[in-house]
Amino acid sequence: MLKIAVLVSGGGSNLQAIIDAIAAKNLKAEISVVIADRDCYGLERARVNKINAVLVDRKLHKLDLSKQLDMQIPCDCALIVLAGFLSILDSKFIQRWSGKIINIHPSLLPKFGGAGMWGMNVHRAVIDAGEKKSGCTVHYVTEEIDGGNIIEQSVIEVSPNDSSETLQKKVLELEHPTLIKAIKKFTKEVA
Ligand code: GRF
Numbered sequence: 001m002l003k004i005a006v007l008v009s010g011g012g013s014n015l016q017a018i019i020d021a022i023a024a025k026n027l028k029a030e031i032s033v034v035i036a037d038r039d040c041y042g043l044e045r046a047r048v049n050k051i052n053a054v055l056v057d058r059k060l061h062k063l064d065l066s067k068q069l070d071m072q073i074p075c076d077c078a079l080i081v082l083a084g085f086l087s088i089l090d091s092k093f094i095q096r097w098s099g100k101i102i103n104i105h106p107s108l109l110p111k112f113g114g115a116g117m118w119g120m121n122v123h124r125a126v127i128d129a130g131e132k133k134s135g136c137t138v139h140y141v142t143e144e145i146d147g148g149n150i151i152e153q154s155v156i157e158v159s160p161n162d163s164s165e166t167l168q169k170k171v172l173e174l175e176h177p178t179l180i181k182a183i184k185k186f187t188k189e190v191a
Pocket of ligand 1: 008010011012014015042083084104105106172175
């Protein structure tokens with residue numbers, strides 16, 4: 001059984017997608033732990049679903065945040081999912097878990113990725129650039145922000161009426177099935 005650690009910083013709808021896929025037997029996996037770097041609704045979702053939930057406050061552990069996170073991840077975890085996780089992981093952490101960390105990003109990488117490209121900033125930039133298409137990407141995490149190999153990508157049309165808010169909603173809905181597809185692909189690749 002694939003054991004997963006999920007790292008969150010916000011609403012946790014992608015975490016919920018994993019929880020639901022497991023419950024529906026659409027994904028053969030088990031969430032070992034949910035870790036948040038701040039108090040957020042994602043933590044609450046974990047608690048409601050009786051999943052081990054840990055807060056590793058980024059403000060308390062500025063320099064050793066990655067080390068503290070690492071200490072909360074069981075050694076037998078085969079996959080770490082960054083599901084809206086906003087803190088930057090250090091190179092030691094990334095090397096230690098190399099090939100086992102994936103991230104979901106709300107754009108068609110390599111477009112609209114990199115430093116500062118998170119949350120609404122991404123959707124605003126897509127609208128401002130007059131893009132006809134947007135979407136989401138699940139990729140491996142390397143030391144280059146949003147730069148690792150792509151596992152799965154889904155595309156939607158940007159309509160002329162879209163605002164960054166409506167686009168964000170559309171992309172977030174698309175993220176959920178995309179993340180599940182990516183985890184399944186990952187499972188096959190490492191099997
Ligand atoms: C998603 O848009 C994800 O791509 C980005 O942060 C958002 C998290 O949403 N990295 P949620 O917390 O999973 O609802």
